[in-house]
Amino acid sequence: YVKLLYARLGQLHCGKCGTPVIPETPGHVWKALKDFPRGSQVIITFPISLRAATYEQMRRELGVMGFTRLFLAGQIRSLEAWEPEKKDEELHIVADRLVLRPSERKRIMDSLEQAFHFGKGRLDLWIGPAIQRPAPRGDSGGAGRPARHLAFSSRLECAKCGVFYNAPLPSLFSFNSPVGACETCRGFGRTIDIDLDLIIPNPALSLEEGAIRPFGGRDDYRMEFDDLMAFCRRKKIPTKAPFHRLKKSHQKAIIDGTSEYYGIRGLFEWLETKTYKMHVRVYLSRYRSYVICAECGGTRFKEEALLYHLEGLHIGQIYAMSVDGATDFFKRLSIPSEDLASQMILDEVRSRLSYLREVGLGYLTLDRQSRTLSGGEVQRVALTSALGSSLVNSLYILDEPSIGLHPRDNHRLIRILKGLRDLKNTIVVVEHDAEIIRQSDFMLDLGPGAGEQGGQVTYFGPTSGVNDSLTGQYLKGKKRIPVPRERRRPKKSDWLTVKGAAEHNLKDIDVQIPLGLFVCLTGVSGSGKSTLAEEILYKGLKRAKGDSQGRPGSYRAIEGLEQIDDAVLVDQRPIGRxxxxxxxxxxxxxxxxxxxxxxxxxxxxxxxxxxxxxxxxxxxxxxxxxxxxxxxxxxxxxxxxxxxxxxxxxxxxxxxxxxxxxxxxxxxxxxxxxxxxxxxxxxxxxxxxxxxxxxxxxxxxxxxxxxxxxxLSGGEAQRLKLSRYLKTGNGRPQFYIFDEPTTGLHFEDIEKLLAALHRVVRGGNTVLVIEHNMDIVKAADWVIDLGPEGGDRGGQVVVTGPPEKVAAHRGSHTGKFLKNYLSSRRGQKVPKASSSIVSQTLSDIDSAITIRGAKEHNLRNLTLSIPRQKLVVVTGVSGSGKSTLAYDILFAEGQRRYLESLAPYVRQYVKILERPDVDSVSGLPATVAIQQRISHTSRRSTVATLTEIYHFLRLLYSKLGRQHCPGCNRPLRKQTKEEIVDQIRN
CATH class of the missing domain: 1.20.1580.10 (ABC transporter ATPase  like domain)
Structure with missing residues (x-):
């Protein structure tokens, strides 16, 4: 929808001078003339490209049309008397010259129309207090000095620079289309290039000690090292000093090379020519990483797409906004009331942004890659389409939508789910979050155990009446995960400190992490937890240890690296396919x-x-x-x-x-x-x-x-990964990072997970867990809470310390919920199931499809209610609007809403019907149309093909048919090698 808005409303700016490029009309030119004082003298000209070979013919044709003068070097000259000096020259032919007065408006407008026509969309104005009268025939005339020159174009062309632009298409504003994608990065926003941080991982080493890893050191006996040493001797570059202390000119010569030495870049450019060899590609991969595309600056778009602005912003800047920021931007954007199509597009953008904000995703940026979203975030994004479709009588199935959602935002998700339910839909949610379970109408509990011990219904009924099944005991508070009696305390010297973390929304923060403890990283969704743990800590630690996992996020330094042997990330990615x-x-x-x-x-x-x-x-x-x-x-x-x-x-x-x-x-x-x-x-x-x-x-x-x-389920896969690290280690301290390990885990499984994590810590390791589950947080030795909010309002350290300290902090959202978990919860009652009565504002959804203000074709602002689950006949004289109501309103809108609830990838292959001219349609289920007309029929079409019986017959014959020899009619079958051997033996 945003690309449609830019195609319709985007204001083009010239790529050379930055001037707005607007297809101009005589009305625009007249408006510009009104800024000049009355009595000013005006010359209206239009340009014509001259070729010497056709000059005489051009002069005759212009003379026939009444154009006999040209404007050249401030003078009006006669075409008859003037001879061209250049073979290729642009002439300004005089269309009219007059004195600016209101009474001359009609003449001026006519002359402007004429100039636009003969100038093929271009004209020029020469305006001044006095302009030289035309010289007599054969005379060059006097010097005229117009005070100002204005150029106009009725095409998408910069009149100043003469640069022509094509009309914008929606595909120009899509980085998935070759029309709009940056040609360098092909719409990915990043390119792969050599990474100097990988090539020179430790600038404190000297050249002789192997500061340049691909070249090696003095003990490696590599040709590249010998070439480097010879070059340094010739240029008197120190080889025993740390690389970072070399002069900038010396560093540049070594990296970029010179006319007599290939340098680091020269070597890798040569290797690029050998990438048909497998070992060369493997070698290059060690020293390359993805960097922001220099051509598009990471926006993914061609330069032409970025020349179009809405309220001063190009589409790349819009995509870089957070959902909250984009919501405010499009709320301020105004559209002329007569442009109904653009207003409809803007409404769609606003509604989707409001849904995203409603499900607690206001912190996400619009250009965030979908593969980096958690499973819960993906589902909540998809929920926006489902809620926007307003379908009824549908079944929605969700798998742990609360993943990645802070307890503070649970009420938003619950409100969305209940909103879908109140539209007469059935919502089935696979969930372990206690709050969401308590807010459900009915609960189905399977068990009693896992694997062969599971698969039975232990309870099914209203949530308020849950029995003493394993889940029921946790919900009622009869069983709970205990708070540790003692917590490990950090040692004064055992700290890992991140200095100046400033990636994404992190606000140049310093974070201290105690080593040898079970540490929990908390905060509302979008507060910067994953950025700190994965982009900075994990990638930074791996790079420092010589095993790059991609370019780390922005930070000044990580202190205390020497106290750990390696970093391990256990995330939600699948183990294998x-x-x-x-x-x-x-x-x-x-x-x-x-x-x-x-x-x-x-x-x-x-x-x-x-x-x-x-x-x-x-x-x-x-x-x-x-x-x-x-x-x-x-x-x-x-x-x-x-x-x-x-x-x-x-x-x-x-x-x-x-x-x-x-x-x-x-x-x-x-x-x-x-x-x-x-x-x-x-x-x-x-x-x-x-x-x-x-x-x-x-x-x-x-x-x-x-x-x-x-x-395996997500929870099983997480625990299978974890099991690998429970084995006896190598005795050296490891730094483990877990990303929401409670995904897919029941309360009982969480207790086992905690026991395993504490076992890892007892082995002398550090465990850092990104988690929203308060049962995990309360069991940690140390908590680092980021916030206070998500997105731009997050990225700061709110509080650090034991869980009790966090719970006592008034500014911590995590602390407010943690406080309840640290206190006893035994005997807690399960609230009654929420009422299934639909709100009064949706009363018409109960039993009818309500159409309001249908104006499609000949329908005259029709408003009516069609009862559901009834046989309804629509009748009337031919042409009365029956098909319009049934197909163009009910079927088109029902199908359109269903298709829009599908994934965008699927929708691009399906033709979505246009939205009919109707104010609103409510209570509409997914719709199927059975029409009289059969499209694309031919003489080959039969009842069997129409009913698809023929296709199934083909499939049956291809799978079950027995082939027979055409000569002897004996059945044929293929034999395996074993069968042939057995036949020979027998």
Whole structure:
């Protein structure tokens, strides 16, 4: 919608002089003339490009049309007497000359029209108190000195610079279109280039000590180092002084090179010509990172798109605004009342921004990449489309929309969900947040445990009547996560200090983080937590340790680096996307199990090695399904079908491999064990038991060893990652960063998570957790609260210290909620389920579709209510508006609203019907139209094709049909190698 606004209302400014470029009319020119005093003398001219070869012809044609004079060098000259001096010259032909008076308005307007016409959209005005009269024929005339020259153009052209611009299209304001995307970065806003921070990671080293990492040092014996030393000797550049103390000119010569030395950039430019070699591409990736595109400045747009302004701002500046800032901007933007189309577009922009603000996302910038949003933020963004569609009788399913949302903003999300419910929709929310659960109408609790111990309904009914199921006990306060009796205290010397953190909305802050403790980073959504933890701390620590994870955010320094060995980020990204990965392969416990199976007498007798017990190797896997356990049947226009492999029965291995057993269990039976069962079974095999034990410690004892990792829930994947760090470490302190580890976790699971995190800390490590869950915050040793608000009003340290100190701070939103969690909550009552009665303002939604002010085609401001769940007939004489009401109003609006609730990526492939001319339509469900007319029919169309029976018949014959030999009519089938061998043997 914003790109449509810019295409319609954007004010073009010349890229050279910055002057507004407006297609001008004679009316604009007359308005400009009114600024000059009455009696001024005016010459109106139009330009014509001259070519010497056509001068005589041009002179004759102009003479026929009545134009006999030109204006040149301040003089009016006769075309007959003047001879061109240049082959290519622009002449100013005099269209009229007159004295400026109000009575001359009609003459002036006519002359302006004429000049625009013959000048192909361009004209010039020469205005002064006195202008030389035309000279006699053959005379050059006297010197005329007009006081002022004005140029005008009726095209998108800068009259001063002569630069012509194309008419703006909506695609010009889209960085997803080649029309509008920056040609350098192709609409991404970033380019990849060598990163000097990676090439010179430690400027305190000298050149001889290896300050330039790709060149090495004196002990590495590299050709590049020898070339550098020879160059430094010739230019007398010190090689034993720290690199940062070298003169700027010396640093520049080493980095950029000179005419006699290639330098760092020269070497990498040469390597760029060798990128067809794999090892060169790998080498380059070590020293390159993404930087802001120098061409577009990160806006992603071409220069032409940025020349259009709305209220002084180009579209890149609009996208860089936060939702709060954009809301205020578009609220101030005014549009002429007669421009109804632009007003409609502006209303759409305003409504979507208000929805985003309503769900607590006012801190997000409009150019924020969607892949950087948390799962909860993505859902809340999608909720804006759902609420804006105003559909009824729909089912909405949400998966933990509270992820990333501070408890302070929960009421906003609840209000949105109840607003959808009050539109007669059904809302199903998978949620662990206690407040959202308490505000629901009904509650479905599954359990009682996980895995094989789950899958049963432990309670279903009104939330106010919840029983003593595991969830019910936590909701009622009968069971709770305890507050630690003692907290670890920071040591005076063990601190990690970030100085001058200023990335995104961080306000040049200094943050001290105690080492060896369980630290919680809190704050309202958008306060800068992820920026501080991931963009600055994690990337900064990794870069300092020589393992770059991308360019870190802006900061002056990180002190205390020497006290930690490495930094580890455990975020919400999926572990893997392939079904071949499972908990055994992830924990490296499969290798010892394969060796155990290969060591059995049966395996040795058959000549089987460890590779035969892997479904990733051809030696042992079923060749029919390639170790997948299923076969994929492509169903063309239907969803693909996955069927159990007929050869191995879904066991993934060859028959002879499955005949080998260890302690009575073959490889398939071992993969079918749960973690708990496997730990008991391999009790005397520490190489198997030790890697699996952490899975049980984080509450994943129920998980099957062979369960594909890509089928794990978000909470299971987080805990699987965490289990890797519960193993015995290398004895050196690590710095672990967890991004909302409670995602997908029940109250009971959170207690297990806390036990695991404290175990990591007891190993001498530091754990920093970004979290909104107060059960986690209250169990921390130290809390760093950012805020006080989100976006531009955040990015400051509100309070740091133990949870009790944070809870006592009046300016902390986190403290207000933390206070209740630190106090006893036993015996807390669950509030009654919220009323399902719809508000009075939505009473018409209960049973009817209400149309107000329908003016489409011949409908005369029609207002009526159509009852839902009834058979309604629309009748009337031909042309009375029946089809307009049924199809152009009801169907078009119902389909349009449904499609607009889908993702933008899907909508770009679907034609969305235009909005009909109607004031409002409420109570409208998703709509289907069954029409008499069948579009795009041909003589090939039949009842079978129209009803799609023919397509299913084709599919049936292609999947189930038996092919027969055309010669002997015997059925044909393909045989496997094993079947052929068995046939020969028999």
């Amino acid at each position: 392939t079904p071949r990965a499972n908990p055994l392969t992830y924990t490296k416990a499969l290798d010892p199990i394969r060796r155990l199976l290969a060591s059995t007498d049966e395996a040795e007798a058959r000549g089987f090695g460890p590779g035969h017990f892997s479904f990733n190797v051809a030696e042992g896997r079923c060749e029919t399904c390639k170790g997948e356990g299923f076969e994929k049947v492509e169903m063309q226009f239907l969803s693909d079908v996955f069927i159990t492999c007929p050869s191995c029965g879904g066991k993934r291995f060859k028959k002879e491999v499955l005949e080998v057993a260890y302690e009575g269990k073959n490889i398939d039976e071992i993969l079918s064990m749960s973690v708990d069962q496997a730990i008991s079974f391999f009790e005397d095999q520490p190489k198997v038991k030790v890697p699996l034990a952490p899975l049980r410690d984080v509450g994943l004892g129920y998980m099957r060893l062979g369960q594909p990792i890509n089928t």
